[in-house]
Amino acid sequence: MTGDIPIRLPAPLGGAPDLLVVAGEHSGDEHAARMVGGLLAGRRTLKVAALGGPRLAAAGAQLLHDRTTLSVVGLGEVIRNLAYFRALIDETVHWIGRHRPRAVCFVDNSGVNLRIAEELRLRGISARGGGGVRTLYYISPQVWASRAARRFDMARNLDALGVIFPFEVGCYADTGLPVEFVGHPFLAPDYTPPVSYDPAGPVLLLPGSRVKAVSRIFPALLAGYREFAAGSGRREAVVLYPSAAVRRQLESSPLPDGVSLRQTGAPLAASAALTSSGTMSMHCALAGIPAAIAYRTDLFTYVMARWLVRVPYLGIANILLGEELYPEYIQGAASPGALAQELASCVGDPARRERTLRKSGELRAMLTRRSEGETESGWLSRNLP
Numbered sequence: 001m002t003g004d005i006p007i008r009l010p011a012p013l014g015g016a017p018d019l020l021v022v023a024g025e026h027s028g029d030e031h032a033a034r035m036v037g038g039l040l041a042g043r044r045t046l047k048v049a050a051l052g053g054p055r056l057a058a059a060g061a062q063l064l065h066d067r068t069t070l071s072v073v074g075l076g077e078v079i080r081n082l083a084y085f086r087a088l089i090d091e092t093v094h095w096i097g098r099h100r101p102r103a104v105c106f107v108d109n110s111g112v113n114l115r116i117a118e119e120l121r122l123r124g125i126s127a128r129g130g131g132g133v134r135t136l137y138y139i140s141p142q143v144w145a146s147r148a149a150r151r152f153d154m155a156r157n158l159d160a161l162g163v164i165f166p167f168e169v170g171c172y173a174d175t176g177l178p179v180e181f182v183g184h185p186f187l188a189p190d191y192t193p194p195v196s197y198d199p200a201g202p203v204l205l206l207p208g209s210r211v212k213a214v215s216r217i218f219p220a221l222l223a224g225y226r227e228f229a230a231g232s233g234r235r236e237a238v239v240l241y242p243s244a245a246v247r248r249q250l251e252s253s254p255l256p257d258g259v260s261l262r263q264t265g266a267p268l269a270a271s272a273a274l275t276s277s278g279t280m281s282m283h284c285a286l287a288g289i290p291a292a293i294a295y296r297t298d299l300f301t302y303v304m305a306r307w308l309v310r311v312p313y314l315g316i317a318n319i320l321l322g323e324e325l326y327p328e329y330i331q332g333a334a335s336p337g338a339l340a341q342e343l344a345s346c347v348g349d350p351a352r353r354e355r356t357l358r359k360s361g362e363l364r365a366m367l368t369r370r371s372e373g374e375t376e377s378g379w380l381s382r383n384l385p
Contacts, residue, residue: 017101019039021048021049026053034188036060039384053068093116096116108139136380151175160177184368186282194240194264195240195284199347203237204239204268204291211246218249223339226340232348236259238260242263272289274339274342282316285315285363289356292329293315329342
């Protein structure tokens with residue numbers, strides 16, 4: 001095994017699995033769990049193993065390795081953890097070669113997953129390499145934002161791709177890769193969103209799910225809230241967090257009066273939000289919550305992103321709408337004064353609330369499935385040999 005971090009994946013229970021799911025981080029674990037849960041509801045005899053997190057385990061998969069314990073963001077953090085990722089890729093490829101599941105389904109997390117898919121082809125394990133293991137991918141990397149040429153490598157290494165934005169199908173039209181829009185998971189009929197809109201509710205502070213990113217973004221959100229509360233703002237704030245590791249990071253910052261921590265779970269109604277650019281910003285947009293985005297990363301990652309990324313916004317709702325529904329404050333622009341002004345506008349400007357609700361409706365219409373057959377679990381079942 002490569003690298004100096006030992007990773008040993010256990011043998012599958014009950015013989016070779018039908019499916020191995022390879023996900024990463026909290027959002028990938030959540031999306032993969034819903035897909036696997038739907039699959040097993042219709043095909044109860046299937047054996048599923050997974051690299052993911054506790055939600056995949058609860059959905060019925062044998063959890064081989066918990067990927068949610070290390071969530072990194074930015075090129076600098078990837079480089080610092082390179083030995084771990086090399087070891088993970090090498091051990092995963094060897095595990096697949098030893099146990100030969102009928103299919104592997106990669107979920108998001110392209111930095112690791114696309115390398116595993118390529119190795120499976122090069123070593124003759126996957127169907128694309130002449131072996132018998134089908135390689136599937138759910139939730140496309142953002143080839144429309146940066147490194148568009150990846151789509152040709154994906155076509156060489158994958159058998160099928162399920163995407164969550166309808167325009168992504170066209171991004172692969174010149175590759176020959178079978179691509180299907182399977183609807184956005186946040187709009188599935190059985191999905192319970194973590195937030196909703198209430199003009200009388202508290203303010204949300206949403207620093208994200210990756211510990212290192214939270215360490216940079218949360219102080220900025222707190223500073224913005226403090227200035228808001230010291231002025232005309234008289235609203236409590238709730239900080240939503242996904243894991244114990246993130247909570248520990250949050251607790252390292254002194255919390256002012258009026259700020260409480262709450263683990264993501266039962267839906268929380270809120271009047272406004274300061275949010276990172278990740279998953280929770282999309283939840284807020286679909287719920288119609290007025291918000292602003294704050295984002296800070298290390299200087300190296302920021303400079304590289306300015307060079308590589310070809311879209312005008314960070315927030316996915318802004319990208320989809322083609323306009324700045326949520327104002328974005330990046331690096332030093334995420335100052336206490338700027339974020340405090342955004343909160344004041346979110347809770348005090350009726351025109352902003354009405355526009356946010358109207359644009360939320362446009363987003364929902366854009367991402368709603370066209371038929372009941374368009375589900376991630378249905379797509380997976382159709383592509384599982």
